[in-house]
Amino acid sequence: MNPTQNAWHHIRRSPIQSLVAVLVMTISFLSLNLFVIVSNGMSDVLKYFETKPEITIFLKDGLDKTTVENLQQELTSYPGIREIKFISKDKALSLYKEQNKNNPILTEMVTASILPASFEVSVSNPTVLEQISQNFSAKKDQVDEIIYQKDIIKSLLNWTDIIRKVGIISVSVSTLITFLIISVIIGMKITNRKEEISISRLLGASNFYVKKPFLIEGIIYGLTGGFVGALSAFGLSQFFAKSINHFFSPITFISTNISFYIYLLGLSLALGSMIGFLASWLGAKRYIKF
Amino acid sequence: MNVVFKNVSKHFGVINALNDVSFEIKSGDFVFLVGPSGAGKSSILKLVLHQYHPSSGHIYLDGEDIFLHHKSIVDKLRRNIGVIFQDYQLIADKTIEENIALALDINGVPASEIPARVEKVINQVNLNSRRHLFPSQLSGGELQRSALARALAVEPKLILADEPTGNLDPENSWMLIKLLTDINSQNGTTIIMTTHNMDIIQSLNKRIIAVKNGAIATDSQPVVVDIVKVEKTKFKKKLKRK
Ligand SMILES: Nc1ncnc2c1ncn2[C@@H]1O[C@H](COP(=O)(O)OP(=O)(O)OP(=O)(O)O)[C@@H](O)[C@H]1O
Ligand SMILES: [Mg+2]
Numbered sequence: 001m002n003p004t005q006n007a008w009h010h011i012r013r014s015p016i017q018s019l020v021a022v023l024v025m026t027i028s029f030l031s032l033n034l035f036v037i038v039s040n041g042m043s044d045v046l047k048y049f050e051t052k053p054e055i056t057i058f059l060k061d062g063l064d065k066t067t068v069e070n071l072q073q074e075l076t077s078y079p080g081i082r083e084i085k086f087i088s089k090d091k092a093l094s095l096y097k098e099q100n101k102n103n104p105i106l107t108e109m110v111t112a113s114i115l116p117a118s119f120e121v122s123v124s125n126p127t128v129l130e131q132i133s134q135n136f137s138a139k140k141d142q143v144d145e146i147i148y149q150k151d152i153i154k155s156l157l158n159w160t161d162i163i164r165k166v167g168i169i170s171v172s173v174s175t176l177i178t179f180l181i182i183s184v185i186i187g188m189k190i191t192n193r194k195e196e197i198s199i200s201r202l203l204g205a206s207n208f209y210v211k212k213p214f215l216i217e218g219i220i221y222g223l224t225g226g227f228v229g230a231l232s233a234f235g236l237s238q239f240f241a242k243s244i245n246h247f248f249s250p251i252t253f254i255s256t257n258i259s260f261y262i263y264l265l266g267l268s269l270a271l272g273s274m275i276g277f278l279a280s281w282l283g284a285k286r287y288i289k290f
Numbered sequence: 291m292n293v294v295f296k297n298v299s300k301h302f303g304v305i306n307a308l309n310d311v312s313f314e315i316k317s318g319d320f321v322f323l324v325g326p327s328g329a330g331k332s333s334i335l336k337l338v339l340h341q342y343h344p345s346s347g348h349i350y351l352d353g354e355d356i357f358l359h360h361k362s363i364v365d366k367l368r369r370n371i372g373v374i375f376q377d378y379q380l381i382a383d384k385t386i387e388e389n390i391a392l393a394l395d396i397n398g399v400p401a402s403e404i405p406a407r408v409e410k411v412i413n414q415v416n417l418n419s420r421r422h423l424f425p426s427q428l429s430g431g432e433l434q435r436s437a438l439a440r441a442l443a444v445e446p447k448l449i450l451a452d453e454p455t456g457n458l459d460p461e462n463s464w465m466l467i468k469l470l471t472d473i474n475s476q477n478g479t480t481i482i483m484t485t486h487n488m489d490i491i492q493s494l495n496k497r498i499i500a501v502k503n504g505a506i507a508t509d510s511q512p513v514v515v516d517i518v519k520v521e522k523t524k525f526k527k528k529l530k531r532k
Contacts, residue, residue, distance in 0.1 A: 002401065196381045202341060203444075204369030205396040206362060 007216035010189055017185045018221070025225020025276070026232070028171075028178040029268050033233030035167040036264060041244075041253035042160045048251045049153050053126040057136055058116040058144040067142060072119065078132060080125040087118045116144055126150075179279045182221055186214050186283030211284045215277055222276025226268035234261050291352055291370060291448035291480045292317045293338055298347035300333055300504075307333040308504045310347070315482060317352075317447075320474045322491050323484040325501035331484040332376055334501070335450045338482070339371060340364045351448075369397050372441030376452040376484075378433045380425040386436045387412065387421045390443050397444045411439040414469060416462075430457035438466055442473065449473070451483040455490065460531050463490065493524055 011018045059068070068086070075084050087095070092115040100106045123129055129148065136143050190197065197210045241254040255261075293315040300308040308330045315321050323331045336342040337349055340356055348355050351367055373379075380389050390408045399407065412421050415435040425433060434457045441449055449470065455463040467490055473479045485491060491498060500507040 196384075199379050199381055200392065200396060201365075202339065202368065202373065202375075202379065203393050203396050203440075204365050204367070204371070206365045209396060 003212040003216055006213035007220060010193070010213060010217055011220065014189060014192070017188060021182055021185045021221040022224050022228070024174075024178045024181050025221050025272060026228045028174045029226045029229025029272060030233050030236075031174055031229075032171050032271075033230050033264055033268060034236070035171055037233060037237050037254060039160075039164060039167065040255055040260070041248070041251075042156075042163060044253065044255075045248065045251050046153065046156055046160060049149050049156065052122060052149070053124075053129055054120060054122045054149050055129045055132055056147040057119045057121065057132075058147070059118060060142055060144045061113075061116065063117075063142060068117070071139075071142065075119060075121055075132065078123070078128050080123050080128050082122045082124050083120075085120040087120060089113065089115055089117050092117060175275065178225075179275055179282075182218055182276060182279035183283035183286075186218055186280040187287045189217070190214060190284060190287040211281075214284045215280050218276035218278075218280025218283075219273045220276070222272035222274065222279075223269055224272075225276075226270075226272025227265070229272075230261075230265040230268040233264070292350070293448070293480065293482070294348075294350040294353075295334070295337075296348045296350070298337060298344045298349060300330075300337060300342060301345045306504050308337075308344075311501075311504070311506055312347075313499060313506060313509060315480060317480055318474070318478040320471065320481045320494075320496045321483070322494075322496055322498045323482060323501060324486070324491065324498055325507070329501040330504040331501055332452050333504075335373070335452050335482065335484065338448075338450060339368060339373060369444065370447045372444055372446035372449045374434070374437045374441050374449070374451040374454040376456070378425070378437045380433060380436055380440075382425055385422050385424055386417060386428070386439070389425075389436065390440045393440045393444050399444075407443055411443045414442065415439045416465070431459060431462055434458055435462065435466070438469070442469065445477070446479065448480045449482070451481065453484050453486065455485060455487050460489075463487065467494065489527065493520070493527065495520060 057071075059071075072084060072086060075081065089112040093110070093112040096110055096115060097107045121129075121132060123132075129150070133146055133148050137146050200210050237254050238256075241256060244254050245252050245256075247253075295311050295313050298308060298311045299306070311330075311334065323334060325331055333342060337344055338351070343357060349357065354363070354367075356364055356367055380386070381392065384392065387408055390411060391404050394404045394407055395401070408421075412418055415438050417432060417435055417439060420428060420432055420436075425436070428436065434454060438451075438454060441451070451470065454466055458466060470481055470483065471494070474481050495512045497509070497511050499509045
């Protein structure tokens with residue numbers, strides 16, 4: 001019986017322990033994968049805003065056409081302006097209706113008069129935005145509010161930071177727990193096979209010979225957990241991808257790039273076998289001393 | 291394999307299992323270890339196998355003091371020793387066949403050669419019909435023969451047989467003795483066998499080391515004997531058994 005068959009034999013002999021081992025591995029890798037997918041989305045959102053310096057100037061209601069035209073004229077005079085988009089109240093309403101087309105009650109209630117007209121200004125040089133923002137916020141009787149990308153980026157960064165921290169902590173904790181559980185399970189299995197191990201040693205088996213099946217067993221748990229975890233994270237994210245991406249449109253928050261998921265799967269398998277190996281090695285080291 | 295004990299003592303707490311034991315067994319020898327129960331025979335074999343550490347003294351296998359060496363040397367030495375343990379030491383949840391195969395695998399025998407070698411020793415000990423059974427399903431004698439088969443399978447340089455006929459009927463006892471003497475004369479395998487079976491000891495004319503209270507009482511070399519006389523007694527014994 002080769003060591004892999006032997007490991008398989010051990011796995012089947014105590015199916016509950018093996019199931020627990022695979023389950024914790026799977027949960028660990030599911031959370032790891034989801035975390036990476038969400039982080040990836042967050043950084044895409046950030047990138048989107050960072051690479052698109054924009055400012056939105058909301059206008060007060062009831063401005064006449066010339067005032068609006070003058071404002072537009074003034075905006076054009078700044079250097080490095082890429083695009084100035086005027087969004088009228090009617091345009092704003094059609095945008096709003098498009099955004100909320102699934103909610104007829106809202107679109108019924110909202111009329112063009114409620115929504116503000118605005119300028120969307122995009123520039124090639126972000127420092128210009130600073131000036132525009134300062135100058136236009138001074139025009140208190142014409143400008144209602146200025147939404148400045150920098151603020152969005154700042155709060156996004158904040159959120160990303162929080163999500164990252166929470167993610168890293170929970171993934172580390174679950175990995176640690178997985179690690180300990182695997183090593184305890186392997187330890188239990190070794191205790192169950194104490195007789196076999198000590199007889200094998202008397203027959204001249206090296207320390208490594210008796211350890212090998214347990215190390216392979218740990219690696220099998222890691223590979224299985226990594227595989228199932230990565231696959232379920234992929235399934236789960238693709239299931240919600242449409243609605244989430246619609247929400248973040250035009251940003252693809254949940255990646256639809258298949259090579260990203262293949263990379264994640266590879267990473268999970270590599271990490272899984274490493275964790276499985278190290279955990280069982282630790283378990284074996286603690287118990288195989290004779 | 292050459293086995294040398296030099297002033298070996300072994301204590302278990304207050305129990306003195308062995309006291310200042312010295313002897314040399316040359317490569318290719320066939321030696322009986324005899325003595326009353328609790329004399330220390332098994333302890334000697336366990337010390338040879340490195341299952342026990344001596345409390346004092348030295349044990350040399352092929353001139354090497356095994357207790358001074360790294361563990362991997364011990365593993366390698368053990369692979370050259372076939373042991374029939376007094377309590378068999380068969381793995382409970384492996385079949386007889388698997389138990390033997392494990393020993394071969396540990397010895398690094400290629401997987402493709404294992405079935406044939408298992409087959410060979412299983413036939414040698416007449417256990418063909420029991421090969422798929424687990425140790426708990428076998429009789430004492432069958433277990434003993436399984437242990438013998440495992441020890442023979444690895445074609446060791448040294449066989450330690452601890453009371454190997456303890457549970458065997460006369461016919462199987464002689465089968466075992468024939469196997470051991472054949473291996474001893476054909477392959478030059480060193481054999482150390484403990485036994486209480488005076489029939490076997492007397493009819494074989496081998497060196498006998500008698501242990502008593504943890505010390506060597508007598509160490510008698512085989513007497514140069516009259517072949518005719520030996521054959522006569524053998525014949526008489528065989529008649530008696532029939
Ligand atoms: N692991 C141990 N712990 C404590 N005492 C031991 C241990 N092994 C052996 N002894 C003691 O050492 C003494 C010698 O035991 P050993 O097994 O060598 O006897 P033996 O000559 O093989 O006897 P038998 O013919 O009954 O097999 C005994 O008194 C035994 O109780
Ligand atoms: Mg004994």
